[in-house]
Amino acid sequence: MSEFLQHLPVFIQAHPILSMAFVGILFALISLEASRLFRGxxxxxxxxxxxxxxxxxxxxxxxxxxxxxxxxxxxxxxxxxxxxxxxxxxxxxxxxxxxxxxxxxxxxxxxxxxxxxxxxxxxxxxxxxxxxxxxxxxxxxxxxxx
Missing domain, CATH: 3.40.250.10 (Rhodanese-like domain)
Structure with missing residues (x-):
């Protein structure tokens, strides 16, 4: 796991569009699940x-x-x-x-x-x-x- 964390900054620098897409999808999933939880x-x-x-x-x-x-x-x-x-x-x-x-x-x-x-x-x-x-x-x- 620590090896993964060591290579993560390098990956993010090498693939900024891919990294932003991942963050965007992650945010969308979290907000969708949160809205489902609180919709009543x-x-x-x-x-x-x-x-x-x-x-x-x-x-x-x-x-x-x-x-x-x-x-x-x-x-x-x-x-x-x-x-x-x-x-x-x-x-x-x-x-x-x-x-x-x-x-x-x-x-x-x-x-x-x-x-x-x-x-x-x-x-x-x-x-x-x-x-x-x-x-x-x-x-x-x-x-x-x-």
């Missing part, structure tokens, strides 16, 4: 979401567009378009103490809704990592609207 909601797998629904009676909110929701959604989920999503709505305010899981098609949009729920004072907020696509990939059932 947790990302769950399809199996963990199933447990939340079955054991803790979690409310499932799907923020996918109506057309996507109609094509296939997780059973018991309620569709609320992201444009109409309001954490301060009276129906949502009633369930502030229950776990609330937010899902979307691929797991990208749901994080914005989850952040808004956390800011509104919800304590148990979850997102489905990978969204409905991950749910489907796990061979779990989808409900469809006709």
């Amino acid at each position: 909601y947790k990302e769950v797998t399809p199996a963990q979401l199933t447990q939340l629904i079955n054991k803790e009676n979690a409310l499932l909110v799907d923020v996918s567009p109506q057309a996507d929701f109609d094509k296939g959604h997780i059973p018991t989920s309620r569709n609320v378009a992201m444009a109409q999503f309001d954490p301060e709505h009276k129906d949502l305010a009633k369930v502030k103490e229950l776990p609330v899981a937010v899902v979307c098609r691929n797991g990208q949009t749901s994080s914005g809704a989850a952040s808004r729920l956390v800011k509104a004072g919800f304590k148990k907020v979850y997102t489905l990592g990978g969204g409905v696509a991950a749910w489907t990939q796990a061979d779990l059932p989808l409900a469809k609207r006709k």
Whole structure:
């Protein structure tokens, strides 16, 4: 290890661009992990979401567009378009103490809704990592609207 530390300054001087790229990537990874730690909601797998629904009676909110929701959604989920999503709505305010899981098609949009729920004072907020696509990939059932 000490030999490595002795050669490190020489390497940094010989490869400054490579060294700066390493520091930049390291900083990005650390900041990404720190933001995940302090965001206030947790990302769950399809199996963990199933447990939340079955054991803790979690409310499932799907923020996918109506057309996507109609094509296939997780059973018991309620569709609320992201444009109409309001954490301060009276129906949502009633369930502030229950776990609330937010899902979307691929797991990208749901994080914005989850952040808004956390800011509104919800304590148990979850997102489905990978969204409905991950749910489907796990061979779990989808409900469809006709």
